[in-house]
Amino acid sequence: MITPEMLEGPQKITWCTGCGNFGILAALKKAIIEIDQPLHNMVLTSGIGCSSKIPHYIGGMNSFHTLHGRPIPYATGVHLANTDLKVLVHTGDGDCLAEGLGHFIHAARRNVNLAVFIHNNGVNGLTKGQYSPSAPRGYVSNTSPPPPGAPMDPVSPTALAIVAGATFVARGFSGDQKSLVTLMKEAINHTGFAVVDILQPCVTWNRLLTWKYYNEHTYSLQENGHDVTDRQRALEIAMKNEDRYPVGIFYHSKHADLAAGLALPEKSKLRDHTNELKDVQKIIDDLML
Numbered sequence: 001m002i003t004p005e006m007l008e009g010p011q012k013i014t015w016c017t018g019c020g021n022f023g024i025l026a027a028l029k030k031a032i033i034e035i036d037q038p039l040h041n042m043v044l045t046s047g048i049g050c051s052s053k054i055p056h057y058i059g060g061m062n063s064f065h066t067l068h069g070r071p072i073p074y075a076t077g078v079h080l081a082n083t084d085l086k087v088l089v090h091t092g093d094g095d096c097l098a099e100g101l102g103h104f105i106h107a108a109r110r111n112v113n114l115a116v117f118i119h120n121n122g123v124n125g126l127t128k129g130q131y132s133p134s135a136p137r138g139y140v141s142n143t144s145p146p147p148p149g150a151p152m153d154p155v156s157p158t159a160l161a162i163v164a165g166a167t168f169v170a171r172g173f174s175g176d177q178k179s180l181v182t183l184m185k186e187a188i189n190h191t192g193f194a195v196v197d198i199l200q201p202c203v204t205w206n207r208l209l210t211w212k213y214y215n216e217h218t219y220s221l222q223e224n225g226h227d228v229t230d231r232q233r234a235l236e237i238a239m240k241n242e243d244r245y246p247v248g249i250f251y252h253s254k255h256a257d258l259a260a261g262l263a264l265p266e267k268s269k270l271r272d273h274t275n276e277l278k279d280v281q282k283i284i285d286d287l288m289l
């Protein structure tokens with residue numbers, strides 16, 4: 001049995017008081033406790049940002065705080081080296097939808113067996129509130145134009161994921177713990193590329209997308225009878241650029257994941273290969289020929 005004590009992180013949390021990241025961390029811990037699988041079978045990767053500090057705040061599992069925009073390629077490597085591991089990716093909207101966007105699209109296209117959690121606060125929180133690709137049209141920040149503000153529509157991670165080929169696409173809200181825990185569990189248990197876009201207030205920089213705003217502007221897809229197997233309808237909903245945000249599962253399907261289509265060693269996993277220094281030298285020598 002996994003206990004909250006086992007998940008206690010090694011470092012003091014430095015997020016601002018009231019930050020939406022707290023709700024995501026709490027939901028993640030609850031999801032892991034409820035899934036109740038050995039912690040050594042899970043690995044967490046993150047990029048760079050306030051949200052990406054999460055590996056320091058959760059204990060008991062292996063994790064990798066990587067480079068800005070790159071947690072998905074790291075996660076893909078970990079997963080393919082040992083497909084027994086379930087790899088969770090925690091990434092910010094800046095991390096995933098700006099520098100990391102190419103990785104996100106191609107991992108979805110390849111249906112890599114990963115659970116990707118986007119901490120979506122509309123800003124680059126760590127670097128002091130510049131508008132991110134998910135900031136709404138008209139958003140004013142220290143890097144977007146003064147009123148009338150950002151002159152373009154936001155990137156929709158749910159729409160991009162559906163179009164690119166992700167097989168589990170959902171949206172959660174940090175303030176709705178019950179639904180978020182359920183979505184995180186489903187994403188982790190899914191075989192294939194799973195994305196949960198998580199609405200996460202940044203109380204320090206984003207004065208538009210606040211707790212109050214999301215409480216008043218979110219509604220449940222499932223309570224409105226959405227068919228999660230209807231990809232076209234899921235895309236229509238994901239592309240709606242309104243100030244009401246559907247929360248829940250947009251799309252869910254079963255397709256072979258990347259590992260199933262690759263010629264991975266059948267009898268031994270990459271993790272079982274030990275490369276002696278002389279073998280590595282031989283590879284280098286061969287390449288030099």
Ligand SMILES: Cc1ncc(C[n+]2csc(CCOP(=O)(O)OP(=O)(O)O)c2C)c(N)n1
Nearest residue numbers: 049050051068092093094095123124125126
């Ligand atoms: C390669 C690289 N590019 C840019 C940066 C600067 N940088 C650090 S965090 C960040 C944005 C973080 O925003 P987001 O991913 O949304 O995370 P948040 O802080 O909002 O949780 C940027 C641009 C960096 N550290 N490394």
Ligand code: SF4
Nearest residue numbers: 016019050125202203
């Ligand atoms: S700056 Fe924003 S995202 Fe970062 S810890 Fe503070 S409230 Fe959270």
Ligand SMILES: [Mg+2]
Nearest residue numbers: 092093123125
């Ligand atoms: Mg952000």
